[in-house]
Amino acid sequence: MAPNLHLAHISDVLFTWTVFVYAVAMLGYAAEFAFARLARARGESPARSIRLGQAAVAITVAGWGLHISSVVTRGLAAHRVPWGNMYEFSSMVSLVAVTVFLAMLTRQQVRFLGAFVMAPVVLYLGLAGTVLYVPAGPLQPVLNSYWIKIHVVAAITASGAFMVSGVVTVLYLMKSWLERRAASVSIGPGTAAAVELREPAVGVRGNARAMVDGVARWLPSSERLDRLSYQVIGFAFPVWTFAIIAGAIWAKYAWSRYWGWDPKETWSFITWVVYAAYLHARATAGWRGRRAAYLSLLGFGCLMVDYYVVNTVITGLHSYAGVG
Amino acid sequence: MTETLPETTSAAERLSTAPAYTPSGRNPLLRAWRQLTSMRTALLLLALLALAAVPGTLLPQRGLNPAKVAAYFSAHPHLAPWLDKLSLFDVFAAPWFAAIYLLLFVSLIGCLIPRLRLHVRAMRRQPPRAPRHLLRMTTSTDWQASDVPQDVVAHAAGVLRSRRWRTVVTEEADGAVSVAAEKGYLRETGNLVFHVALLLLLTGIALGGMFGYKGTVLVTVGDGFSNVQSSYDVFSPSRFFSNTHLPPFSFTLQRFTATYEPNGQPRSFDAVVGYQRTPNSAPKTFDIRPNDPLSVDGSDVYLVGHGYALQIQVRDPHGRVVYNNATPFLPDDAMFTSHGVVKVPNGLAHQLGLTGFFYPTYGSTALGAQSVYPAADDPTLDLAAWQGDLGLSSGQPQSVYDLPVASLKNVGTTQLTPGKTWRLADGTSVTFVGVRDWATFQVAHDPGTKLVLVAAVLIVLGLLASLRVRRRRFWLRAAPAAAGAGSRRTVVHAAGLARSDADGNASEFDRLVHQLKD
Ligand code: HEM
Numbered sequence: 001m002a003p004n005l006h007l008a009h010i011s012d013v014l015f016t017w018t019v020f021v022y023a024v025a026m027l028g029y030a031a032e033f034a035f036a037r038l039a040r041a042r043g044e045s046p047a048r049s050i051r052l053g054q055a056a057v058a059i060t061v062a063g064w065g066l067h068i069s070s071v072v073t074r075g076l077a078a079h080r081v082p083w084g085n086m087y088e089f090s091s092m093v094s095l096v097a098v099t100v101f102l103a104m105l106t107r108q109q110v111r112f113l114g115a116f117v118m119a120p121v122v123l124y125l126g127l128a129g130t131v132l133y134v135p136a137g138p139l140q141p142v143l144n145s146y147w148i149k150i151h152v153v154a155a156i157t158a159s160g161a162f163m164v165s166g167v168v169t170v171l172y173l174m175k176s177w178l179e180r181r182a183a184s185v186s187i188g189p190g191t192a193a194a195v196e197l198r199e200p201a202v203g204v205r206g207n208a209r210a211m212v213d214g215v216a217r218w219l220p221s222s223e224r225l226d227r228l229s230y231q232v233i234g235f236a237f238p239v240w241t242f243a244i245i246a247g248a249i250w251a252k253y254a255w256s257r258y259w260g261w262d263p264k265e266t267w268s269f270i271t272w273v274v275y276a277a278y279l280h281a282r283a284t285a286g287w288r289g290r291r292a293a294y295l296s297l298l299g300f301g302c303l304m305v306d307y308y309v310v311n312t313v314i315t316g317l318h319s320y321a322g323v324g
Numbered sequence: 325m326t327e328t329l330p331e332t333t334s335a336a337e338r339l340s341t342a343p344a345y346t347p348s349g350r351n352p353l354l355r356a357w358r359q360l361t362s363m364r365t366a367l368l369l370l371a372l373l374a375l376a377a378v379p380g381t382l383l384p385q386r387g388l389n390p391a392k393v394a395a396y397f398s399a400h401p402h403l404a405p406w407l408d409k410l411s412l413f414d415v416f417a418a419p420w421f422a423a424i425y426l427l428l429f430v431s432l433i434g435c436l437i438p439r440l441r442l443h444v445r446a447m448r449r450q451p452p453r454a455p456r457h458l459l460r461m462t463t464s465t466d467w468q469a470s471d472v473p474q475d476v477v478a479h480a481a482g483v484l485r486s487r488r489w490r491t492v493v494t495e496e497a498d499g500a501v502s503v504a505a506e507k508g509y510l511r512e513t514g515n516l517v518f519h520v521a522l523l524l525l526l527t528g529i530a531l532g533g534m535f536g537y538k539g540t541v542l543v544t545v546g547d548g549f550s551n552v553q554s555s556y557d558v559f560s561p562s563r564f565f566s567n568t569h570l571p572p573f574s575f576t577l578q579r580f581t582a583t584y585e586p587n588g589q590p591r592s593f594d595a596v597v598g599y600q601r602t603p604n605s606a607p608k609t610f611d612i613r614p615n616d617p618l619s620v621d622g623s624d625v626y627l628v629g630h631g632y633a634l635q636i637q638v639r640d641p642h643g644r645v646v647y648n649n650a651t652p653f654l655p656d657d658a659m660f661t662s663h664g665v666v667k668v669p670n671g672l673a674h675q676l677g678l679t680g681f682f683y684p685t686y687g688s689t690a691l692g693a694q695s696v697y698p699a700a701d702d703p704t705l706d707l708a709a710w711q712g713d714l715g716l717s718s719g720q721p722q723s724v725y726d727l728p729v730a731s732l733k734n735v736g737t738t739q740l741t742p743g744k745t746w747r748l749a750d751g752t753s754v755t756f757v758g759v760r761d762w763a764t765f766q767v768a769h770d771p772g773t774k775l776v777l778v779a780a781v782l783i784v785l786g787l788l789a790s791l792r793v794r795r796r797r798f799w800l801r802a803a804p805a806a807a808g809a810g811s812r813r814t815v816v817h818a819a820g821l822a823r824s825d826a827d828g829n830a831s832e833f834d835r836l837v838h839q840l841k842d
């Protein structure tokens with residue numbers, strides 16, 4: 001069936017609006033941070049900044065609604081599930097990342113994550129809408145199976161959550177670096193200024209330092225960030241495991257073998273093993289904390305290779321390794 | 325798990341049976357074994373496994389695409405043999421790759437046995453007694469109650485048991501009573517199930533590798549296939565496979581339908597086959613489609629490709645038919661521009677070979693003749709005829725899709741559409757009768773699949789339990805209040821401890837305490 005061009009256009013317009021609204025939400029979270037600092041510096045109550053943060057959440061929810069509508073109209077336009085190519089896939093992964101963030105918000109105070117989650121989401125959607133964009137169209141027959149729905153939904157869900165955990169991990173590394181620096185600085189007398197910078201500092205370097213210190217103050221303790229990223233990975237990892245298994249079942253129906261070490265399968269496996277190593281590291285003396293965090297970032301890097309490098313370079317014309 | 329009272333955070337770690345890094349002792353073998361089965365080694369081997377898989381995606385692999393390996397060899401004639409010596413074109417069958425995962429699994433077994441034993445013991449044992457100073461723990465609280473200590477503790481134990489905590493009540497010195505409770509053994513059970521299932525998975529994969537088979541066969545519409553090794557175009561048995569394992573089924577390809585989008589992208593494939601389990605059983609029909617194989621007698625038949633076979637008739641100058649076959653042509657591009665060969669070694673004055681290009685929908689482009697759509701809408705055949713010794717009696721094996729034209733004489737070229745006949749100079753005639761579809765099928769049997777599937781399900785269930793369930797302890801001590809404390813006769817201290825998810829644990833602790841205070 002030919003794609004419904006009218007609906008496809010509506011989906012594209014909704015997509016553009018989604019990116020715009022998310023960008024506004026991101027600025028809202030950043031403004032909350034800025035006003036909170038200002039209020040603290042002046043010794044005022046942070047009521048205004050809290051209202052800003054709440055507005056940013058409301059804007060995020062609005063963007064989320066637009067995002068869902070964009071995905072749904074895309075599926076209706078193409079008469080199939082809306083995750084059949086890299087553009088649609090990237091849009092879905094961002095949708096999951098925002099969903100995971102909103103779901104976390106309903107349970108714990110994680111609004112501080114707002115700007116840090118929305119920034120990569122906006123960037124990612126921007127890339128998806130420009131570089132990866134393809135018009136709505138049908139699927140290859142081999143992709144036409146209900147296992148693709150199960151497999152891809154699981155893979156997308158895990159990836160969106162891994163993305164959030166990646167963001168939290170980066171924040172963790174930042175915070176733990178600052179904590180260590182603060183600890184080493186505050187050994188000497190008169191060094192409280194490094195941690196307790198109240199006055200707007202003079203000059204570019206002073207500003208940068210004030211900014212970093214402000215962010216450090218804004219973030220919760222590194223221990224909490226570490227736990228948060230573990231929680232998200234603890235959700236994503238079993239889903240990723242299930243995605244690989246569902247993919248193997250699909251491969252069994254489609255290609256007569258459940259596993260063939262093709263580059264896509266292999267990078268999914270590598271990603272899985274690296275996150276398994278992360279989980280082990282958290283239970284291994286001497287590997288907790290920062291080393292485990294590096295493993296988690298490595299896992300996210302492998303995931304990105306799996307999606308983008310494998311699809312575009314390895315199975316493309318320039319390499320010999322592809323199955324094609 | 326040791327019997328010490330868990331008062332410190334490091335004791336919290338003892339809520340798991342994870343092995344510590346303790347390569348101690350004099351015996352070097354024991355030391356090596358301890359080292360191999362430590363968490364640190366497991367971590368290292370996991371990292372190594374991930375790293376070792378990378379070259380398998382950067383270099384061409386024989387198991388995936390032997391043609392690309394050959395192309396790599398001709399592009400890098402000096403480097404390739406060295407890489408080959410390191411098994412870098414067969415990474416996933418390489419001895420060093422096997423060494424890593426076998427070591428990992430030996431480590432896993434060595435790690436699992438003591439953990440299983442510890443876990444079974446921990447499950448049978450009562451929860452450890454309440455530490456002396458409950459209020460020193462991070463998650464703790466105190467309040468006063470009007471009941472006597474015995475009643476407070478009895479009530480608490482009842483509430484805990486109704487929430488499926490395992491409890492033990494202890495009468496302590498100086499009139500205090502305490503209850504110790506533990507919950508979430510499923511976490512460790514899940515973790516052990518997960519790791520055991522990894523071993524099952526490997527076993528299932530090994531079974532398939534030892535006793536399975538697979539093969540591919542090209543079948544033209546109207547033709548049949550019976551499952552004996554000689555019917556296959558390509559057959560790959562596993563190491564311990566024996567021919568008697570082939571189930572005696574057969575099928576005929578009755579119909580093949582492909583549909584396409586306007587741009588030529590395929591939309592659907594459908595191969596209708598009539599099949600029989602054994603030569604004597606009743607025939608049935610089945611639609612084999614992508615993602616929808618035919619399963620007979622433990623083997624699966626998959627549709628893996630398709631193309632066109634051209635019905636070509638060759639008559640000698642007297643009109644006698646010397647060749648009349650549907651000859652499969654192999655597709656060269658997505659629009660099914662295809663090439664093929666007809667060999668007529670007998671019945672003519674000179675042996676005759678025909679090489680042809682077939683265009684299901686003929687189009688003339690800047691690059692020359694080309695098919696412009698994959699369906700046979702405007703079928704056209706370009707033919708060249710060759711005479712001479714086809715070399716079939718030379719003893720050299722020859723592909724049915726190749727004609728060694730160097731030693732042959734070209735006797736003409738032409739273009740034909742269905743029904744048209746071409747007369748060569750010597751009176752031989754070639755008729756393009758019509759087009760039929762062919763399909764390639766892969767037949768595969770993997771006796772390990774069921775075990776692999778069971779293991780996979782256990783892996784997911786084990787992981788869920790292992791990552792979602794919290795192993796946690798709860799203690800409550802009720803002691804008589806000092807004299808003169810009013811109507812409140814009893815002082816209650818409570819504390820909770822969990823190995824993971826401190827947030828979730830704290831909120832559960834608060835809810836529990838809230839209920840116990842009432
Ligand atoms: C075959 C390779 C292995 C894989 C893929 C693997 C995977 C995993 C995964 C995904 C977890 C996370 C579950 C959780 O955190 O509860 C885990 C936990 C664990 N693994 Fe493995 N594992 C492997 C081998 C081993 C080996 C060889 C050991 C023994 C040293 C081991 C000991 C453990 C322990 C003790 C835990 C629990 C960690 C904790 O208490 O949080 N694993 N494993």
